[in-house]
Amino acid sequence: MQFSAGTDEDLIVAGNFTITHTPAGGILPTITSVNPLGPGQVELVFNKAFVRARWTCIGYNVPPCNANTNKVCMSVLPLDVDNNGTAEPGDLTDLIADLTGPSVLGDWQTDINRSGTTTSADIVEWIDIANGGGLYTPTYLNQTIIGNTLCP
Numbered sequence: 001m002q003f004s005a006g007t008d009e010d011l012i013v014a015g016n017f018t019i020t021h022t023p024a025g026g027i028l029p030t031i032t033s034v035n036p037l038g039p040g041q042v043e044l045v046f047n048k049a050f051v052r053a054r055w056t057c058i059g060y061n062v063p064p065c066n067a068n069t070n071k072v073c074m075s076v077l078p079l080d081v082d083n084n085g086t087a088e089p090g091d092l093t094d095l096i097a098d099l100t101g102p103s104v105l106g107d108w109q110t111d112i113n114r115s116g117t118t119t120s121a122d123i124v125e126w127i128d129i130a131n132g133g134g135l136y137t138p139t140y141l142n143q144t145i146i147g148n149t150l151c152p
């Protein structure tokens, strides 16, 4: 994740950030490194993927900024191809239509198995995740981002 602030990038450290889940629960990621990118910009590297179906919020907590008001929240919901906040059967239809017709969706929406491209293998992955098959538990079909589909 890239972050910009009106300060010297060398002064931005992991301790400047507060990470929370909304709603609370699950194992929080931690920042493993802060890499300067240029004037006032850094790259934040986390120790693990964000918890699925829950908001992960990263707040910048250096006065006059406040981590409660200066934050970004991100969520990951497997299967939600159309990005409406719910994993539903229509998402599989959208995935198939994107593969068989003109592609209108981004790979970030359709690359279900995170291989770097969208292929028919993503349909199989979608079905596996939907049904809780293989390594996937729980099933994510019909789940909505916990608590709210809107960023907290």
Ligand SMILES: [Ca+2]
Pocket: 079, 080, 081, 082, 083, 084, 085, 086, 087, 088, 091
């Ligand atoms: Ca959806």
Ligand SMILES: [Ca+2]
Pocket: 110, 111, 112, 113, 114, 115, 116, 117, 118, 119, 121, 122
């Ligand atoms: Ca793929």
